[in-house]
Amino acid sequence: MTTIEATAEQVNTQPVVEQLIAHTSSEMEAVNELLLSRITSHVEMVPEIANYLISAGGKRLRPMLTIAAAMMFEPKNSQHISYAAAVEFMHTATLLHDDVVDESDKRRGRFAPRKIWGNAASVLVGDFLLGQAFMMMVEAGDLGALHVLSRSAAIIAEGEVFQLSKANDLNTNVDEYFEVIKAKTAALFEAATEVGAMAGGANDAQREALKAYGAELGIAFQLVDDALDYGGLSGTIGKNIGDDLREGKMTLPILHALKHAPEQDAQFIREHLGKVDADEAIVSRVAQILQTCGALKATIDRALDHAARAKSALEPLAGLNGADILIEIADYCVERAS
C-alpha cells in the first residue's frame, strides 16, 4: 500500500503514458499490423475512414491495457494481440456511431469522419469494424473471452441508448449518470483488461482483480472527460468545449450544479442545456458556474475515488510484470483534468 502510493506520487503525466507505450511497444506493433490488415478492402471508403481514425490521433489506451494485462502473466500465443485489436475496433466503431448520434463536427481535433464522408458511411464502416472485431475474437478461439467482449458490446449500446433517453431530462439522478458511464465507457475498459488477463493465463482471482481495475479506471476516465468538457479544473476553454451542454447530456458536473449552484445559476444552466446553438459566451458562463459551485471539483474528487479503487484492485498483483505502470496509469487518467 505504502509503496504503491509513493510510486503514484512521484509520477507526472507524460512519463507514465510513455512508460506504458514503451512497455507494450513490441506487442502493440503487432496489434497495429493486425488492425491495418483487417481494414484492407477493395471498397476504398473502408480503409480510408478506418485509417483516418485509427492511424491518426488516439492514444490506443484500451488495447494497451489489454496487452499490459496479458503481459503481467505469460501469454502463450497471440490471443492478446487479437483481443487488443478487437477492443480498438470496437472503440473505433463506437466513435464512428457516436459522432452520428451526437451530430459532432470534430473528433480528435480534426473533422469527424461524418463531416467528410457522411453519416451513412460512418454508420456502415462502424458496422464493418464491429464485424471484423468479432471475426478476430472468433479466430482467437476462446469462448470465454468471446462472451466477455460480446456482452460488453451489448452493454455499451444499451448505455448509449439510456444516455440518449436521458438527454435534457432534468430529473436524471446521480445513480443514473453512473449507470450510463459504467455502460458506455467502463464496460469496454473492463472487458479490455479482463480478456487481457484471460489471454495471459491469469487465475480467477487475478482475472477478477484486472477486471475490477479496468471497470474503476473506465469510470474515472469518463468522469474526467465529463469535467474536461467544461474546461476541467484549469478552466481551459479549448476546442469542442461545451459539446455536452449543447447535446443536453446530464453529466455529473451538470447534476451537481443543478443541485448546489445558486438558483439563478441553476436556472441559467436549465435554460441553455440542450440548445445546439449555445455560443462560446454561454459555454464559458456555464463552465464558470460549474467552477464556482464546486461541480468540477466534486466530479474530479469522484474520479480520484475511482482511480484509488482501481489502484487498490491491483494491489494483490503488485510485483507482477508492469503492475506498477498500470497503477500509475490510474493517476494519469485523473491528472488529465488539472
Place this chain on the structure above:
Amino acid sequence: MTTIEATAEQVNTQPVVEQLIAHTSSEMEAVNELLLSRITSHVEMVPEIANYLISAGGKRLRPMLTIAAAMMFEPKNSQHISYAAAVEFMHTATLLHDDVVDESDKRRGRFAPRKIWGNAASVLVGDFLLGQAFMMMVEAGDLGALHVLSRSAAIIAEGEVFQLSKANDLNTNVDEYFEVIKAKTAALFEAATEVGAMAGGANDAQREALKAYGAELGIAFQLVDDALDYGGLSGTIGKNIGDDLREGKMTLPILHALKHAPEQDAQFIREHLGKVDADEAIVSRVAQILQTCGALKATIDRALDHAARAKSALEPLAGLNGADILIEIADYCVERAS
C-alpha cells in the same frame, strides 16, 4: 429433377410460405420467445424500437430458413433456435441502420423507426441488437458457426459501403451490382442456412449444399426486390416505389435500361437518378421505361436463374425432412415479382 420441377409448378405463392410457417412453427415459437427475452431492457427505447420492428410485419424468412435447414437433420440441442434468433437480430439491426443510411421514411408499410425515435436511437438500438446477436451465438458455443455468422456481419457491412460508394455512379457494371447484392443480402441468407445445417448436424456435403442454396436464394430474393422497387412485372406502383431511383441505387433494372433503352429514355433515367425529390410521375415514367425496354423482365429472368440454382443445390438432399418446402420457397421468392 423431374419431381422437383413438377412440385414447383404446382405451387402458388401463399401456400408455400404457409407450408414453411407450419413446418417450422413450434421451433419458431421458441425463436420468438428468445427474441422477446433478449430485447428486454429497463432502457425503454430498446424494447420499444426492437418490438416495433420484430413483433410487427416481417416474414421472418431468414430465421425460418435456419430452422428448416436444421430440421432436415436431427438437431440435438437448441443451437438452431439461438442461431435463428441471432440471424433475425442481425437482419433487424441492418434494417435499422439501412433506414438511417437511406434516409427512409417507411419500413414494412409503416413509419421507419428513425421517423419516430430518430436516427440516433436507430443506430444505437441496431448496435444493441448486433451485440445481443453475438451474445446468443457465443452462448450456443460453436466456434465454427460463430465464424460463419461474424464473417457475414463484416461482409454485409462492406457490401453496404460498396453500394453507397457506387450510388449515382453511371459507370457501375453488372459484376459490381452482383457483388453488392451477394454481400448485402445473399451473405445473410447463406449464413442462415449454413449455420442451420451445422446446428442440425449436417455432414460437409450437406452443409455446402444448404450454404449454396441460401446464397442463390438470397441473390434471387434481392433481384426480385430490385424489380419490385419499380413495380415488378405487373407494374403495380404502390408505397415506397421509386426509393432506389431517388437514392441513386445502381440496380440491375437501371443498369439494363442504361444500356438497352432508347437513348432518350436512358437520358431521362440519368437525369432523375439520385434526385431525392423525384415525384410519382417521374417514377412512373422510369418504371414504364424499365418495363418497355425489358429491364424488369431481364432482372426477373436472372432471379429465375438463381432460384433454379438454389433448387438444384438442394437436389442431393431431396427426401430429407422439409426439403420439398425449401425447394418450393425458391419459386416463391421469384413469384413475388409477378
